[in-house]
Amino acid sequence: MFQLDIYSSVPIYEQLIRKIKENIMKEYLKPGDGLPSVRKMARELHVTPNTVQKAYRILEQEKVIVTVRGKGAYIASKKPEIPVEDKISDVKRQIRPLLMELLYMGIGVEKIHEMITELCEEMKEEEA
Amino acid sequence: MFQLDIYSSVPIYEQLIRKIKENIMKEYLKPGDGLPSVRKMARELHVTPNTVQKAYRILEQEKVIVTVRGKGAYIASKKPEIPVEDKISDVKRQIRPLLMELLYMGIGVEKIHEMITELCEEMKEEEA
Amino acid sequence: MFQLDIYSSVPIYEQLIRKIKENIMKEYLKPGDGLPSVRKMARELHVTPNTVQKAYRILEQEKVIVTVRGKGAYIASKKPEIPVEDKISDVKRQIRPLLMELLYMGIGVEKIHEMITELCEEMKEEEA
Amino acid sequence: MFQLDIYSSVPIYEQLIRKIKENIMKEYLKPGDGLPSVRKMARELHVTPNTVQKAYRILEQEKVIVTVRGKGAYIASKKPEIPVEDKISDVKRQIRPLLMELLYMGIGVEKIHEMITELCEEMKEEEA
DNA sequence: GTGGTCTAGACCACG
DNA sequence: GTGGTCTAGACCACT
Numbered sequence: 001m002f003q004l005d006i007y008s009s010v011p012i013y014e015q016l017i018r019k020i021k022e023n024i025m026k027e028y029l030k031p032g033d034g035l036p037s038v039r040k041m042a043r044e045l046h047v048t049p050n051t052v053q054k055a056y057r058i059l060e061q062e063k064v065i066v067t068v069r070g071k072g073a074y075i076a077s078k079k080p081e082i083p084v085e086d087k088i089s090d091v092k093r094q095i096r097p098l099l100m101e102l103l104y105m106g107i108g109v110e111k112i113h114e115m116i117t118e119l120c121e122e123m124k125e126e127e128a
Numbered sequence: 129m130f131q132l133d134i135y136s137s138v139p140i141y142e143q144l145i146r147k148i149k150e151n152i153m154k155e156y157l158k159p160g161d162g163l164p165s166v167r168k169m170a171r172e173l174h175v176t177p178n179t180v181q182k183a184y185r186i187l188e189q190e191k192v193i194v195t196v197r198g199k200g201a202y203i204a205s206k207k208p209e210i211p212v213e214d215k216i217s218d219v220k221r222q223i224r225p226l227l228m229e230l231l232y233m234g235i236g237v238e239k240i241h242e243m244i245t246e247l248c249e250e251m252k253e254e255e256a
Numbered sequence: 257m258f259q260l261d262i263y264s265s266v267p268i269y270e271q272l273i274r275k276i277k278e279n280i281m282k283e284y285l286k287p288g289d290g291l292p293s294v295r296k297m298a299r300e301l302h303v304t305p306n307t308v309q310k311a312y313r314i315l316e317q318e319k320v321i322v323t324v325r326g327k328g329a330y331i332a333s334k335k336p337e338i339p340v341e342d343k344i345s346d347v348k349r350q351i352r353p354l355l356m357e358l359l360y361m362g363i364g365v366e367k368i369h370e371m372i373t374e375l376c377e378e379m380k381e382e383e384a
Numbered sequence: 385m386f387q388l389d390i391y392s393s394v395p396i397y398e399q400l401i402r403k404i405k406e407n408i409m410k411e412y413l414k415p416g417d418g419l420p421s422v423r424k425m426a427r428e429l430h431v432t433p434n435t436v437q438k439a440y441r442i443l444e445q446e447k448v449i450v451t452v453r454g455k456g457a458y459i460a461s462k463k464p465e466i467p468v469e470d471k472i473s474d475v476k477r478q479i480r481p482l483l484m485e486l487l488y489m490g491i492g493v494e495k496i497h498e499m500i501t502e503l504c505e506e507m508k509e510e511e512a
Numbered sequence: 513g514t515g516g517t518c519t520a521g522a523c524c525a526c527g
Numbered sequence: 528g529t530g531g532t533c534t535a536g537a538c539c540a541c542t
């Protein structure tokens with residue numbers, strides 16, 4: 001369920017965070033659902049509990065999950081949607097140089113939209 | 129000309145590389161044009177010469193610039209032909225998690241395309 | 257009667273201890289009154305009997321309650337005389353970092369007193 | 385400058401966070417000031433760099449400091465003062481049971497205000 | 513030099 | 528069993 005790429009330059013805890021958010025978005029994980037314990041998750045992913053804990057801690061700070069002492073971690077009841085515009089600006093700033101490179105290579109705007117469409121479809125299809 | 133964001137998580141040398149490519153694309157920099165020396169560039173950007181040198185070294189490896197011992201660095205005569213499809217795949221892979229976060233927050237596909245359109249327009253306007 | 261906050265970082269047994277003391281102070285519970293059995297209390301609060309037992313054990317050590325083998329737990333006849341000044345010092349030490357954070361945020365001393373006044377009023381009202 | 389209590393039940397990283405905030409509040413540390421590097425701080429406090437890093441990471445998430453890759457950590461330019469009322473409610477909830485215990489012991493409201501006043505004065509006096 | 517990430521293993525408090 | 532904290536030491540990327 002949470003397949004990771006040990007060789008990626010993206011930190012493992014970051015990958016795990018993304019995977020969990022993905023699963024929430026796709027509603028494989030719903031509010032109230034329990035997450036595997038830190039240790040169990042660590043065993044399954046073949047990483048140290050510390051790394052999993054780091055992911056969980058960040059998710060908790062982001063109010064994506066709630067951890068209860070001695071019980072485990074649970075998906076938070078609601079997705080906090082406070083700073084939507086901020087988030088978009090943020091993502092824009094990050095995507096900008098990537099698209100710039102495409103334009104630099106002579107790839108047109110239509111082609112870029114095509115790519116985005118494909119991406120969105122791919123992400124949704126994974127749901128099926 | 130090459131404004132950097134020292135707070136970004138993107139390495140400074142990487143930002144510089146992108147900026148130089150951007151300027152080539154916009155034809156502010158043309159084949160044969162000289163680039164500021166490592167030291168001068170470093171002074172202007174308030175970074176260490178090491179960082180600039182790293183950017184120049186990578187650009188040379190990518191055949192974007194040519195450095196001549198004792199003279200300086202120059203824009204290469206031709207834009208290198210990198211496989212377009214590969215580049216797109218690469219960018220897709222990098223953009224993916226960013227868009228995933230937007231979707232996770234409930235931002236729709238239309239909104240994303242809107243954002244992309246804005247981005248492209250902004251980049252083109254800068255050209256003018 | 258003993259509402260708990262399972263998401264609080266304060267241990268559940270500690271919360272239960274405080275709640276019982278609160279009820280004694282407000283004279284909802286008087287010397288000689290019986291407390292629910294460990295198991296009954298555990299069922300009502302939806303916690304494990306272990307947790308309730310821990311609270312009862314500590315309360316007995318503090319001479320706040322008396323447990324009689326085979327019968328149950330009872331409120332002790334007298335409020336134990338703990339050195340008042342010691343208790344105040346203790347509470348001061350615990351409150352200190354909390355108030356420090358408020359001051360750090362630019363919240364003034366008057367505002368803090370206001371808050372304390374509100375708190376005391378709230379607690380007294382509950383008594384009525 | 386940042387004296388810690390290894391024997392306290394309060395985590396070391398938490399103590400460090402508080403100390404740094406205290407120093408900012410008292411203006412020993414001002415916006416833009418550099419903090420000792422993770423390693424240097426760790427050496428001075430006789431703890432592992434990991435622990436210091438944890439404190440710094442949390443402070444960064446709280447926007448109290450800014451860390452720059454390869455350079456170090458700096459006090460953020462401004463204190464973010466978004467959720468003042470929330471913070472007060474939060475602190476109230478935490479202080480409540482502590483004051484309740486004082487009332488339980490027969491300590492009056494005036495005495496409590498006296499204590500608070502003392503506390504505030506103590507914290508400010510440390511500035512001198 | 514700096515911070516960022518990860519591992520392996522330990523101890524503790526809570527349930 | 529659970530999560531929380533801490534240590535010691537390693538490797539990496541960036542400046």
